[in-house]
Amino acid sequence: MYPEKFRKSIEAVEAAREKNIAYEPARMTAKEKEDLLAAFHPDYRKEEFTELKIGPNKGEKVPHELAAMLQAKSRIKASDVDLTKPDYDVDVLVIGGGGAGSSAAIEAHEAGANVMIVTKLRIGDANTMMAEGGIQAADKPNDSPATHFVDAFGGGHFAAKRELLSKLVCDAPEAIQWLNNLGVEFDKDENGVMVTTHGGGTSRKRMHAAKDYSGAEIMRTLRDEVLNRGIPVVDFTAAIELILDDKGNAAGAVLMNMETEALLVARAKTVVIATGGAGRMHYQGFPTSNHYGATADGLVLGYRVGAKLLYADTLQYHPTGAAYPAQIFGALVTEKVRSLGAKLINCDGEVFMHPLETRDVSAASIIRECNARGKGIDFEEAHGVWLDTPMIEKIGGEGTIERRIPAMMRMFGKFGIDIRKEPILIYPTLHYQNGGLDINVNGMTTNVQNLFVAGEAVGGIHGRNRLMGNSLLDIIVFGRNAGQNAAATYRNVELGKLTLDHIAAFEAERAAAGIDSDEVSPKLLPNYTGNTSGI
Ligand code: MEZ
Numbered sequence: 001m002y003p004e005k006f007r008k009s010i011e012a013v014e015a016a017r018e019k020n021i022a023y024e025p026a027r028m029t030a031k032e033k034e035d036l037l038a039a040f041h042p043d044y045r046k047e048e049f050t051e052l053k054i055g056p057n058k059g060e061k062v063p064h065e066l067a068a069m070l071q072a073k074s075r076i077k078a079s080d081v082d083l084t085k086p087d088y089d090v091d092v093l094v095i096g097g098g099g100a101g102s103s104a105a106i107e108a109h110e111a112g113a114n115v116m117i118v119t120k121l122r123i124g125d126a127n128t129m130m131a132e133g134g135i136q137a138a139d140k141p142n143d144s145p146a147t148h149f150v151d152a153f154g155g156g157h158f159a160a161k162r163e164l165l166s167k168l169v170c171d172a173p174e175a176i177q178w179l180n181n182l183g184v185e186f187d188k189d190e191n192g193v194m195v196t197t198h199g200g201g202t203s204r205k206r207m208h209a210a211k212d213y214s215g216a217e218i219m220r221t222l223r224d225e226v227l228n229r230g231i232p233v234v235d236f237t238a239a240i241e242l243i244l245d246d247k248g249n250a251a252g253a254v255l256m257n258m259e260t261e262a263l264l265v266a267r268a269k270t271v272v273i274a275t276g277g278a279g280r281m282h283y284q285g286f287p288t289s290n291h292y293g294a295t296a297d298g299l300v301l302g303y304r305v306g307a308k309l310l311y312a313d314t315l316q317y318h319p320t321g322a323a324y325p326a327q328i329f330g331a332l333v334t335e336k337v338r339s340l341g342a343k344l345i346n347c348d349g350e351v352f353m354h355p356l357e358t359r360d361v362s363a364a365s366i367i368r369e370c371n372a373r374g375k376g377i378d379f380e381e382a383h384g385v386w387l388d389t390p391m392i393e394k395i396g397g398e399g400t401i402e403r404r405i406p407a408m409m410r411m412f413g414k415f416g417i418d419i420r421k422e423p424i425l426i427y428p429t430l431h432y433q434n435g436g437l438d439i440n441v442n443g444m445t446t447n448v449q450n451l452f453v454a455g456e457a458v459g460g461i462h463g464r465n466r467l468m469g470n471s472l473l474d475i476i477v478f479g480r481n482a483g484q485n486a487a488a489t490y491r492n493v494e495l496g497k498l499t500l501d502h503i504a505a506f507e508a509e510r511a512a513a514g515i516d517s518d519e520v521s522p523k524l525l526p527n528y529t530g531n532t533s534g535i
Helices: 004-022 030-040 064-070 099-110 145-155 162-182 214-229 297-304 359-371 390-396 400-404 406-413 470-490 501-512
Strands: 049-051 061-063 088-095 115-118 237-245 250-257 263-273 315-322 377-379 382-387 424-433 436-438 451-453
Touching: 004 377, 004 382, 004 390, 030 359, 049 064, 061 064, 064 297, 088 099, 088 250, 088 470, 099 115, 099 214, 099 263, 099 470, 115 237, 115 263, 145 162, 162 214, 162 470, 214 470, 237 263, 237 297, 237 501, 263 297, 263 470, 297 436, 297 451, 297 501, 315 359, 359 382, 359 424, 390 400, 400 406, 451 470
Parallel strands: 088 115, 088 263, 263 451
Antiparallel strands: 049 061, 237 250, 250 263, 315 424, 377 382, 382 424
16 A cells, blocks of 8 residues: 555556557667766766775775675684584585575486585575576577577676676576476466566567566475485585685585584585575665575685686666565566566656666666656655556456466555556665676686586676576576586595685785774675664
8 A cells, every 4th residue: 555645646657557558668779878877877886896905806896895795704713623524525515505506406416426505594595586587598489599699798788708608598498498397387378388578688588487486486396306306405504614625626615503603514526606696785775685695605705715706896786676665675576577568657657768678777777767857756655666567457458467477466465555556666676796706617616626606606697787587597507507517527536635724814815905804704694783774
């Protein structure tokens, strides 16, 4: 239920609805996009970034909050654990129990490796679970991986590592079949053909979905597969430091029981970091669509042993986070809502942009509408612009919302907002880290041997902006890839003596750079105590 004072603006949206449905807003030119991003996208706010003083990316800019974690102290000293008596001894250690970690574990297991998953929460507590709108794959007759590549490369500002993006799009059709065979219930028509839609920046309809809970459906299936195979999952246990051997290669991790804080040692011939994203870092004070554990842990673990980061200065703000009511502030309002026809409308009932521009451009455009043009809804309770969901029913026919985006209908329905009849208020929300650890096409970090990375902790697959549905795709393609390659690698690994010498070396670097903060990392969980801002 909206407060009475929102009414006047809602009436303006209603009055203009028919006209706005018919109106086809122009796409922005490349120059218009560039200028818009420079002026309004949060990645361009210089004061929100700082130069790293130590580590492999010394001199590069990252958000203040990330710099604090990357340059923080370890949670332990080397003498806190006995590396000669490992609690676990495996071929492949997967850190993270989301979609990427599960896919890696399944493939490593399939290849005969002794694999174990360790996760600080439970298997499935991950951004995968939160993904709604779908997963891209060019598997229709009018589409091709080459077209998919062109869309994603342009959408990412031509910055993606070509070989990674190429693998992503070429392996996509097979990834969909793999998921389908595992039991993912994709939306299909009466002939059993998968239904696909557009996303922002896609030139073909290639978004495969399970209604608007695609990630939950994929995660459910992967989790079942992990458990059915009997792959050990050590939950509520965080990796807090990587272990190297005396050759400088990855050789396991120090683990911490989240309840008792007891330390454990996992020795491994290969390690896969699949720790996910960073929304709970709340960069620049933004709310987030991410799950509770998204605190950039993998980036910290990798960085401290010398693994390089790529594009850690670029984040994705999903254009449509829920802005009202407060209980769901920042929650994801899937891009599929716009794919199905809903347009973004300002407080005067005007369409101010094409609804399917790429995400960075859409977010910047919404921020401009609210902050520079004074055309946002701006009340004490909330600010943002309208997403005119009733358009969907008018375009697709009665029942479209319930059939295609039932979770969205339910989320708002709980607060007395019937999205079939009333628009919803949205504002950008922190959604995805475009940057992460730098890998080669085998999924191994470019400079630490036997250390693999998959999923949102990787940088460079999407360049400086990711298109919708390419993240669910990358967790599958690069999760499987990491698992397969870790399994192929471990057979030739002869582990040397395990060491945590890098902790003291990092501490010395901190001291030499004059860093004396007492903060420790990885962060593991957000700290909301004493925070009055609501995030
Ligand atoms: O890829 C995503 O981030 C995604 C599918 C999100 C969404 O809008 O549903």
